[in-house]
Every structure is written in C-alpha cells, then in structure tokens.
Amino acid sequence: MPAILIERVSKAFPTSRAAVTALENIDLEIPAGQFVCLLGPSGCGKSTLLNAVAGFARPDAGRILVNGVPVTGPSPERGMVFQEYALFPWMTVAQNVAFGLEVKRMPKAAVQARVDELLHMLKLSEFAERYPKELSGGMRQRVAIARVLALDSPILLMDEPFGALDALTRRSLQDELLRLWSELGKTVLFVTHSIEESIFLADRIVVMTYRPGTVKRDLRVDLPRPRDPAAPEFNQLKRELSELVAQEQTRHEADERLALTTD
Amino acid sequence: MNAWRRALQGLPLIVAVLALWELVGLTGWVNPKVLPPPHAVAARWWEYLAPPQPYDPEAGSRLAWLLSGELVQDAAGSLYRVLAGFVLGAALAVPVGLLMGASSRVYGLCNPLLQILRPIPPIAYIPLSILWFGLGNPPAIFLIAIGAFFPVLMNTIAGVRSVDGIFLRAAQNLGAGRLTIFRRVILPASMPYVLTGMRVGIGTAFIVVIVAEMIAVNNGLGFRILEAREYFWSDKIIAGMLSIGLIGLAIDQGMSLINNHLLRWHRGLEH
Structure with a gap:
C-alpha cells in the first residue's frame, strides 16, 4: 500500500475574473519512505496539492488516501512544516515542541524527556527557554521541524520550508533534513521552486505545470548521496529540469502580464 | 535608566x-485668587497631603498616621472605584469579546445592540445610575464599568479576529481540538489587543471616576476639587488636578509595565 495515494485530484479557486484551476487530474503514488519534491513556478498548484494532503483544503474532485485511509482533515500523522515557521510566538522553544505531545495527553515526565531528546537531535538544547523572536530564521525552522517530529508522524509535509533562508543556512538545514530522514525513515513530500534544492534532496521530482496544475514530468533521481552540486550528473539534471520549469515560468509571466493589461 | x-x-x-x-x-x-502662583499651590498641596493631626502612638501605627492625609484618603477612594469598576467592566467585556470574535453567529446577534449602546457616553448614564443605585460607590462603580467595558470589548473582538490563520492551521496539524486551540492559541494570540483595550479602558475609567465623584460621591479626588471651588480655593483645585494627572500617569505606566511583561514574547517589543 502506498503511503500517499493521490487519485484524479482537481481543485479550482473562484477569482474575480474567472475560476482558476489550481489542480487538474493529479495522480501520484508515493511509497513509504520516499523523499518526493514537488517542483514548479509559483501558481502551479504545488502548495495547493500539499495543503490537500495535509487536510487543510479539500479537493473538488478525486481523493487522497494516506496509508489506505481517506484524508478528511488535518492530522498529526501528516506533520506540516510551513515556510513562515508558524511557531507560536508566545511559547518558548520547549513549549512549542511540547505542544503536540501535550495535546496527545502524554504524561508530563514523558513530554519533558521527548522534548529534551528532540532539542538535542536538532541542536537546540541551549535555546529551550528562548522565545521564537529571539532566534534566527534557520533556528526557527529547526524548532518547527522538532515540533513536527515530536508527533512521530510517518509522513512529513514541507511547504517551501527553507525558502526564506540564506544560502548557507539553507544548505545546512538540507543536510540536517537528509540526516533525519535517513535516520527516521519518514515519507517526505517537499514543495520547492528551487531546482537545485530538489535535486539535492529528492528521490523523485514531480515537475508541475502552471495553471491548470498538472504533472508535467515525474522523474527519479538516482544520484548517490551525499550529492555534489558541482558534479556533472547533477548539472545535467539541473539543465534538464531548468528547461521544464522555464517553460512553465514563461507561461506564468505571460499570464500575469495579461492580467495586468486587462485590468 | x-x-x-x-x-x-x-x-x-x-x-x-x-x-x-x-x-x-x-x-x-x-489676581492670585484666580490663578495662585506655583509656590502657593505647592504649599496647599503639602497641606492636602500631610496628616491633619500630629503623630500619636496611642491612635495607631506610624503608617496609618502617614496615610491619614486628605489627599491620600481621596486618592485611595478614587482608585478603589476605578479598580472595582474596571475589573467589573473588563470581566464582562473579555468573555463577550472572545465569543463575538470567535463566532460570527454570536457577533451577528450582539453587534447591532452594542453598536447602539456604544456611542452613549458613560456620563450620560449618570441620571439613571443615581436613580437605580442612589448615591455613593455603587453608581460610580457602575459608570466606570460602562466606561471600561467598550474599549476592552472592541479590542478583544479585533484581537480574536486578527489571529493569523497559520497558527490555527499549525495547531490543527499538531492535533489540537477546538477547545485547545481557543485556550492555547486564540487567547494568547489576541492578548496584545486585549491588553491594549485594557490600557484604554482603565484610562476611560479614570476619566469617569472624576466625573462620577463630582456628582454622586462625597469623597475622592473629583469630589474634592469641586468642593474646593465652593470655597474659592483655586490653589487646592490646581493641587487636586495635578494629583489626578500624576495618578493617571502612574496607572498608565503601571499598565504599560504589566503589558510589557505579559507580552515579552511579542514581536512589537523588539528593538
């Protein structure tokens, strides 16, 4: 049974001009343990698809099964990491990480032990009593990852989690994520618009088209890890993907220009 | 510093x-009768503040003696009314505001009535409050509660409505139910607004207490400056007004300190 099964999923959003088809007949089958990147320009529906899997927005048609069970709403079995971190600013780092465990009514001592373990795992132990506003973006995203890992969810959904970070922080968090992924064996569905990021991370890259959002190309990345962005195979793949994404980006820009001139 | x-x-x-x-x-x-010079006001202020009798160990502790001045007694009376009225008004406004902010049904039900009542200045309730409660503390506390109620209410509603949807989604994703989300996400996230409302509300309460004392109470700072007018004691009027100003300033600073402590997590305090 696939960890995530997406069958003929469509979704449209009403706008002032016309309904925008964000997703059209998406079919995807993701086996357990796979690291999948959804790649495409903004407006291609990749975040919409992720939100549908997370259970935040129901598709208009089609269905999504997670381990054989239809998705009806958000659930801690599909932990989500947001680009904006979404840490609760009124809670300390430790309280943020403990939140999901307290919701599950885990005994206090066990919560404490698990929080300590996670903070250690993400090298956050010394920041346990800090508030999010005191941390850098990279640190905040580490906390968000620890908060989601606390749930022990088999599936990790990540919505451009490193999009707002500088290049060096981004790379170190990518390494960290790959380490956690290989240690914990989770299924990861990762949205990004960075071609290099997708090649660096994924087992499989799903390139999406700009409106309507469909699967343009579904390809496996067989390069051995750790991957070297300077290697010829890496760059070969990067050229290939750049071509695909550029076509969609062109359509995106043409569409925007049209929208502005007809307003 | x-x-x-x-x-x-x-x-x-x-x-x-x-x-x-x-x-x-x-x-x-x-004419110094009309506008007494500062040194005269200061002298009158000291007389207003100082204990009326020399210290007598038989009569009570030294602290009680120090606090027996008329100004201290008046300020204590005014502050008691402000606090009682404010607590009453805010204790009603916060739950109503939370409900109205969180539920559009409750909002739709309550908002028209509240919009009709809100423009009525608390002072316009004076005649009714005297008819209902007579003279003394009860009508004053009632008026102050009305004065504090609306600022706290409006800000609480705005606070709940301004909670960023991403916090709600994150909490749902972490498995939180509606009650947990309300208690642990909506409540703290709207706190900056609620506390702003309280700061405005206690300011209004302080205005209302002075007016209420001029009409319905026979002690307190508001009563005292009106009483002083009857004797043409302009120095005492000014001393009383400055006392009112300084106490108002102290209340506002105190609220601001409490806010800064409660909102130490808040982004707006980053410098």
Whole structure:
C-alpha cells in the first residue's frame, strides 16, 4: 500500500475574473519512505496539492488516501512544516515542541524527556527557554521541524520550508533534513521552486505545470548521496529540469502580464 | 535608566512654564485668587497631603498616621472605584469579546445592540445610575464599568479576529481540538489587543471616576476639587488636578509595565 495515494485530484479557486484551476487530474503514488519534491513556478498548484494532503483544503474532485485511509482533515500523522515557521510566538522553544505531545495527553515526565531528546537531535538544547523572536530564521525552522517530529508522524509535509533562508543556512538545514530522514525513515513530500534544492534532496521530482496544475514530468533521481552540486550528473539534471520549469515560468509571466493589461 | 533620561529631556520646559507662572503672579498681572502662583499651590498641596493631626502612638501605627492625609484618603477612594469598576467592566467585556470574535453567529446577534449602546457616553448614564443605585460607590462603580467595558470589548473582538490563520492551521496539524486551540492559541494570540483595550479602558475609567465623584460621591479626588471651588480655593483645585494627572500617569505606566511583561514574547517589543 502506498503511503500517499493521490487519485484524479482537481481543485479550482473562484477569482474575480474567472475560476482558476489550481489542480487538474493529479495522480501520484508515493511509497513509504520516499523523499518526493514537488517542483514548479509559483501558481502551479504545488502548495495547493500539499495543503490537500495535509487536510487543510479539500479537493473538488478525486481523493487522497494516506496509508489506505481517506484524508478528511488535518492530522498529526501528516506533520506540516510551513515556510513562515508558524511557531507560536508566545511559547518558548520547549513549549512549542511540547505542544503536540501535550495535546496527545502524554504524561508530563514523558513530554519533558521527548522534548529534551528532540532539542538535542536538532541542536537546540541551549535555546529551550528562548522565545521564537529571539532566534534566527534557520533556528526557527529547526524548532518547527522538532515540533513536527515530536508527533512521530510517518509522513512529513514541507511547504517551501527553507525558502526564506540564506544560502548557507539553507544548505545546512538540507543536510540536517537528509540526516533525519535517513535516520527516521519518514515519507517526505517537499514543495520547492528551487531546482537545485530538489535535486539535492529528492528521490523523485514531480515537475508541475502552471495553471491548470498538472504533472508535467515525474522523474527519479538516482544520484548517490551525499550529492555534489558541482558534479556533472547533477548539472545535467539541473539543465534538464531548468528547461521544464522555464517553460512553465514563461507561461506564468505571460499570464500575469495579461492580467495586468486587462485590468 | 534610558526612560529617566528621556523624562529629564522635558525638564527645561516644565521649569520654564513654572517660572512664567510664578512671574505672572509676582508681577500682579493676574489676581492670585484666580490663578495662585506655583509656590502657593505647592504649599496647599503639602497641606492636602500631610496628616491633619500630629503623630500619636496611642491612635495607631506610624503608617496609618502617614496615610491619614486628605489627599491620600481621596486618592485611595478614587482608585478603589476605578479598580472595582474596571475589573467589573473588563470581566464582562473579555468573555463577550472572545465569543463575538470567535463566532460570527454570536457577533451577528450582539453587534447591532452594542453598536447602539456604544456611542452613549458613560456620563450620560449618570441620571439613571443615581436613580437605580442612589448615591455613593455603587453608581460610580457602575459608570466606570460602562466606561471600561467598550474599549476592552472592541479590542478583544479585533484581537480574536486578527489571529493569523497559520497558527490555527499549525495547531490543527499538531492535533489540537477546538477547545485547545481557543485556550492555547486564540487567547494568547489576541492578548496584545486585549491588553491594549485594557490600557484604554482603565484610562476611560479614570476619566469617569472624576466625573462620577463630582456628582454622586462625597469623597475622592473629583469630589474634592469641586468642593474646593465652593470655597474659592483655586490653589487646592490646581493641587487636586495635578494629583489626578500624576495618578493617571502612574496607572498608565503601571499598565504599560504589566503589558510589557505579559507580552515579552511579542514581536512589537523588539528593538
């Protein structure tokens, strides 16, 4: 049974001009343990698809099964990491990480032990009593990852989690994520618009088209890890993907220009 | 320390105004009965503040004696009313505001009535409050509660409505149910607004208490300055007004300290 099964999923959003088809007949089958990147320009529906899997927005048609069970709403079995971190600013780092465990009514001592373990795992132990506003973006995203890992969810959904970070922080968090992924064996569905990021991370890259959002190309990345962005195979793949994404980006820009001139 | 330096920056102007005021008295431009000079106000202020009787160990502790001055008694009476009325008004406004902010049904039900009542100044309730509660503390506390209610209510509603949807999604994703989300996400996330409402509300309460005391109570700062007018004690009126101002300032600073402590997590406090 696939960890995530997406069958003929469509979704449209009403706008002032016309309904925008964000997703059209998406079919995807993701086996357990796979690291999948959804790649495409903004407006291609990749975040919409992720939100549908997370259970935040129901598709208009089609269905999504997670381990054989239809998705009806958000659930801690599909932990989500947001680009904006979404840490609760009124809670300390430790309280943020403990939140999901307290919701599950885990005994206090066990919560404490698990929080300590996670903070250690993400090298956050010394920041346990800090508030999010005191941390850098990279640190905040580490906390968000620890908060989601606390749930022990088999599936990790990540919505451009490193999009707002500088290049060096981004790379170190990518390494960290790959380490956690290989240690914990989770299924990861990762949205990004960075071609290099997708090649660096994924087992499989799903390139999406700009409106309507469909699967343009579904390809496996067989390069051995750790991957070297300077290697010829890496760059070969990067050229290939750049071509695909550029076509969609062109359509995106043409569409925007049209929208502005007809307003 | 920095706050003190900033306060000291304004000192020259205060000194200049006092000097001009004194000069106006000295030169005889203005009748000192109408505008007594600062030194006369200060003397009257001291008389107003100081204990009326010499210290007598038989009568009570030294502290009780120190606090037996008329000004201290008046201030205590006014503050008691402000606090009682404010607590009453805020204790009603916060739950109603939370409900109205969280549920559009409750909002739709309550909003029209509240919009009709809100423009009525609390002072317009004075005749009714005296008919209902007679004279003394009860009508004053009622008026103050009304004065504090609306600012706290409006800000609480705005606070709940301004909670960023991403926090709600994150909490749902972490498995939180509706009650947990309300208690642990909506409540703290709207706290900056609620506390702003409380700061405005206690300011309104302080205005209302002075008016209420002029009409319905026979002690307190508001009563005292009106009483002083009957004897043409302009020095005491001004001393009372300055006391009111300083106490208002102290309340506002106190609220601001409490806010800063409760909202130490808040982004807006980053410098």
